[in-house]
Amino acid sequence: MNFQHRKRLILQTVDERGSVDVRELADLLQTSEMTVRRDLVQLATAGLLYRTRGGAMKVSLATDSFRFANKAALNADRKDYICQLAAQEIQEGDVIFMDCGSTVFRLCQFIRNKRIAVVTNSLPVVAELLTSDVTVNLVGGEVDKDRQAIHGLIAEEHIARYRANRAFMGVDGISLEHGLSANSEKEASITMAIARQTDKVYLLCDSSKLETNKYLYFAPLSLFDVLITDTEAKPDVISAYRKAGITLIN
Amino acid sequence: MNFQHRKRLILQTVDERGSVDVRELADLLQTSEMTVRRDLVQLATAGLLYRTRGGAMKVSLATDSFRFANKAALNADRKDYICQLAAQEIQEGDVIFMDCGSTVFRLCQFIRNKRIAVVTNSLPVVAELLTSDVTVNLVGGEVDKDRQAIHGLIAEEHIARYRANRAFMGVDGISLEHGLSANSEKEASITMAIARQTDKVYLLCDSSKLETNKYLYFAPLSLFDVLITDTEAKPDVISAYRKAGITLIN
DNA sequence: GTTGTTTTGTTCAAAAATAAACAAAATTTA
DNA sequence: TAAATTTTGTTTATTTTTGAACAAAACAAC
Known part of the structure; x- marks a missing residue:
């Protein structure tokens, strides 16, 4: 046996x-x-x-095909709170980008019934929205098995073919001093590519990531337009961000 | 021995x-x-x-049929037989196209351990190969929720960026008189797009589809190079196909 | 809160399976 | 036939899997 x-x-x-x-x-x-x-x-x-x-x-068999290996459940409450705020920003007819972060993934449940179009490089997002009212467009290219997402040159070219009103993206680290940072070059360049094609960029970032730095700095804070975080962020951090001219929702 | x-x-x-x-x-x-x-x-x-x-x-016992367990089970034995033959055609280092048919999907289990690259527009295929040795490349574009696949203009453009040794594709109907036919315009044009970029095209077609016609005729028999079918095909049909100059494996 | 029970995670040693190295046998080729 | 090549078997080292023992954590009852 x-x-x-x-x-x-x-x-x-x-x-x-x-x-x-x-x-x-x-x-x-x-x-x-x-x-x-x-x-x-x-x-x-x-x-x-x-x-x-x-x-x-x-x-439940319906959703297991691409499901994250339970990572999505980490800090689920905070992430859901953030996604609820994010969902309120979305209007009928919007075209939005969603990247492959675990926070962004949880946005799916709040937009199921909206009549919008989503462009994404995340396989779990696609699997989740397969049974929703949303029109889904998948970025093509090389599949990164660990991240369950599409990355690379072709993916970036593909993104460049689209234009969206809004983008909802995660980030591994963010700090006033150094800006945005990531654990992976691949994710960083997808983030940049999406931002270039978007009118209004929302960063979904749970409070544990504020004022942390990862090894790769890839963009200044000006890359995004709105930062959405949760209520457990320290007040002094929040006011520092606001003072620095950042639009912050929580 | x-x-x-x-x-x-x-x-x-x-x-x-x-x-x-x-x-x-x-x-x-x-x-x-x-x-x-x-x-x-x-x-x-x-x-x-x-x-x-x-x-x-x-x-068949080893692959978790639980994952994308949908309608793919119809005529499973015949399809598995066909796929086994198909798998034998594949060599290390090959780059292959796989389309979104249910027969082709079953090819996944036979190629899990091969060191090859697969380009596909089928979401179940991607899900299945996510946990394999195969390098996967996903065609981008609009997601067709019913077919769990990517179709449309952007998808075809994407396909045109790649070149493969082999393609393994299904077809809804095939007859000596009228050639290849399909139930959907979308699938037909993806089939054409893939064939254009491939050195050797294999049609995986269980015997029940031989000499049937669907509403949309989209290509002559010359579109493919090899037809793989099962052993239940009628001998006179097989010899007629061979006589017509078709390479048929079964 | 505390106590007692259950479940889990960790570490370690034994057992099983595999891979590697090399010798022997069988096969092919010249 | 002899040499060269491939295939097979044996031995040895390495890796993986397993179960036991025990500490840590979660849970339930008080």
Whole structure:
């Protein structure tokens, strides 16, 4: 009974029963609970089931195809708050860019019923909006498997073919002193490419990222027009940003 | 007991039992485990079985049918047979186009371990290959929600930027008299666009589609180079196709 | 709050499987 | 036939998987 066998049996059991617990599985698979746990962790990070305390649950089949490996759930409340604010900025008929950040991903749920067009390089965003009223346009190019997104030269060329009223983007780091920074060159250049083609750029940035710096500085603060963050940002940071002439919503 | 002979027995055993382990096979084939391993590696890279630790299993059992489990299951056996033949045509380093048909989708499982690049307009194909060794390139443009694929002008432009050795495509109808036909204008024009950029075009077409016609005739038979179908095709149909100068594999 | 129970994560050692290296056998080629 | 090449088997080292033990965390009951 190797991993592949166990995996198949686990998924099958979860699918049939809706949920299972570790003890049961260990018994069924004739193996230790420790091994079952390890299997469940692996299957959960692959998005094939939901891990629960003491077992696992079936994941709703509709949305699992591209789902982020639970990363999207990190600081979900703050991110949802930010996205709610962002959604209020959107008007019928808008054409908007959305990039591949985990915050931006959560914007999907708030725009499902809007009659707008979305241009994105994020596969999870596409998967999510596949069952919505939104018209979706996917940026083409090389697929970055880790980020579940499209990056590279062709992608940037593709972006240059479009023009949007608004863009909603994430960023890895932002500071008054150094501006915007990123963990990856790829993401930085997509951000730049989108900003060039957009009338009004919104930066969605949860408060934990304010005044942090990542290794790659790629643009001044003037790249964006509006910064949307949450209410847990420190008051002095907020006022400093406002004093620096930044339009900040929270 | 040579190489070819062993391979045949291994595949047969895997097919009958679903899965096997190395020890068992070494015993059955009267050879060493090392040799069995070497054989398994070879068969796995050819996509004919799925390598597991300690043995191997049927490809269809290993892929999580849960992921994009939609209508692709119709005539699954025939389609898998066709795809196995198709996979054998593919060589390391190839750049291949795959379109958004349900037959073509099933090719994914057979090419997971190949070191090739795939250019596709199909979202399920991308989802499937996201967890494979394959380099994936996604065609950009407007998302067709019903077909879970990208179509339209921008998509065709994007395709024109690439060049591939091989293309694997489906078609809705094919007949000696009228050539290729489709249910949708969108799909037809993507098919044409891909064919223009490809050295060798393979049509994957289960036998039920031979000698059928759909409403839109869009290309002569000369559009493709090789037709791959299953063994249930009528002998007289097959010979008629061959007589018409078509390269047909089944 | 505290206590007791359950579940989880971590570390470690044993077992299993694999890959690598090299020798032996079989096959092909000259 | 002999040399060259390929294929196979054996041994050894490396990697992966597993289960046990125990500490840490989460949860429930009080």
